[in-house]
Amino acid sequence: MSAVMISRxxxxxxxxxxxxxxxxxxxxMMARQKGVFYLTLFLIIGTCALFFGFECPYLAVHLSAAIxxxxxxxFLFVMAMLLRTSFSDPGVLPRALPEEATFIEMEIEAANGNVPSGQRPPPRIRNIEINNQIVKLKYCYxxxxxxxxxxxxxxxxxxxxDRFDHHCPWVGNCVGKRNYRYFYLFTLSLSLLTIYIFTFDIVHVVMRSVEDGFLSALKETPGTVLxxxxxxxxxWSVVGLTGFHTYLISLNQTTNEDIKGSWSGKNRVQNPYSHKNIFKNCCEVLCGPxxxxxxxxxxxxxxxxxxxxSSAAPSSSSSSLSFSNNSKPAPPTTKTTAPLIPNEHTPDDAKASIGVSAEQSCSPEDLPPSFIPPLASPETDAEASVAKDNSH
Structure with a gap:
């Protein structure tokens, strides 16, 4: 069974x-491991739902409707920043095409030369200069x-x-160049929301305890304890994470660089991306393009x-086959044969074979309607009659 290639x-x-x-x-666009992200949604939405269901009606009446x-x-701002961080492209770089990869490999081999057997080839690194500082570009295999x-x-x-910070399972995505600011705003707003809810939970319990007692206050609001x-x-975790990233932003540094000690190791290499000013660093990270x-x-x-x-129609399959193979249809072939008429240069043994083939090839059914056989000449009739008499 033959296969046909169809392009779509x-x-x-x-x-x-x-x-x-x-x-x-x-x-x-998200990562495949999204279980922890669903847990994050459940905790935020569940906690806020309990707050709006148990505390807000009492606080709106006894304190202020603005609460x-x-x-x-x-809550809406937290959800917007979370979804923006989780559903966006963090800055994924496209992989090299086969032609580009082959060209890069040829460049590397030409630069390194022939490496003797048993020796490790030199690392695939390119050096560039950024703000009078040498930065190494590593090759990704x-x-x-x-x-x-x-x-x-x-x-x-x-x-x-690009500008990889870390992979965060809580948001179900990588944090990089295109979504880092939204991740930071998410952690900052979530810290404020957690402090806000925690504070008014305590206020709500205290106000009800003054009126009815502590135990009765807990019985009236069972969701408050949770x-x-x-x-x-x-x-503690959210506020601590927000403080850590605030520190990194002030230095214009990523989590990956901080863990590896790229700018604070033994070499004491200065960070070439820092403006040596906290305000400028924060503006570049949070307010940049x-x-x-x-x-x-x-x-x-x-x-x-x-x-x-077999599943395709004959006409469509033949046409798709011709186009998939990038070949033109073969032109019709015509047979051209010489006239089967002996002449004076034809040998005697060949004349008999020509006559037999002419009789087989030129049957009366194959002749066109307009064909008129030639009339016999008088000399031919006379020779035929003499031959007949001699035979008798």
Missing amino acids: KVRKWEKLPGKNTFCCDGRV PVFAAVL TCKIFRPPRASHCSICDNCV EVLVCFFTL AYPSVLDRRGLMHEDSPVSA
Whole structure:
């Protein structure tokens, strides 16, 4: 059974390498491990739902109606920053095409020369200068590219990410150049929301305890204890994470660089990306331009898929076969034969074979309607009659 190659258009996100999942026709991009992200949604939405259901009605009447309004605005901002961080492209760098990878490999081999057997080849590194500081660009063996400055390969998503900070399972995505500011705003607003809910939970319990007693206050608001416990254990981690990233932003440094000690190790190399000013560093990270995605995940590409020839129609299969093989249809061939009429140069033994083949090839059914046999000449009739008499 023969197969026919049919070309069709598909979105690039369907064929992108790496360990990401896409939704909404490639508009939403996340990591495959999203279990912790669902837990984050459950904790935020559940805690806020308990707060709006138990504390807000009492506080709006006895204190101020602005308390639930401000809590709702803060909750919506937290959810917006979380979804913006989780559903966006963090700055994934496209992998090299086969032709580009081959060219880079040839350049590396030409630069390194022949390495003797038993010796380790030199590291694949390129040096560039940034603010009078030498920065090394490392070669990624998976993506087949020299990574830009501050980029790193995420082992969980299996992609090189520009200005890679870290992979955060709580948001279900990498944190990089394109979504770091939204991640920081998410942690900052979540810290404020946690402190806000925790504070008014305590106020609510105290106000009810003054009126009815502590135990009766807890019985009237059973969700308050759960809210206090969740906020208490969440507060330290979220506030601590926000403070740590505030420190990194003031130095214009990433989590990956801080863990590796890129600018504070034994070499005492100065950070070439820092402006030596906290205000300028914060403005660059939080108020800088929004970088476009270089992945083009919703672009179109052609894909060749094999289809069995028996399932296709004869006419369509023959036409698709001719186009898939990039060959032109063969022109019709015509047979041209010499006239089967002997002449004076034809040998006697060949004349007999020509006569037999002429009788077989030129049957009366094959002759056209307009064909008129030639009349016999008088000399031919006379020779025929003499031959007949001699035979008798």
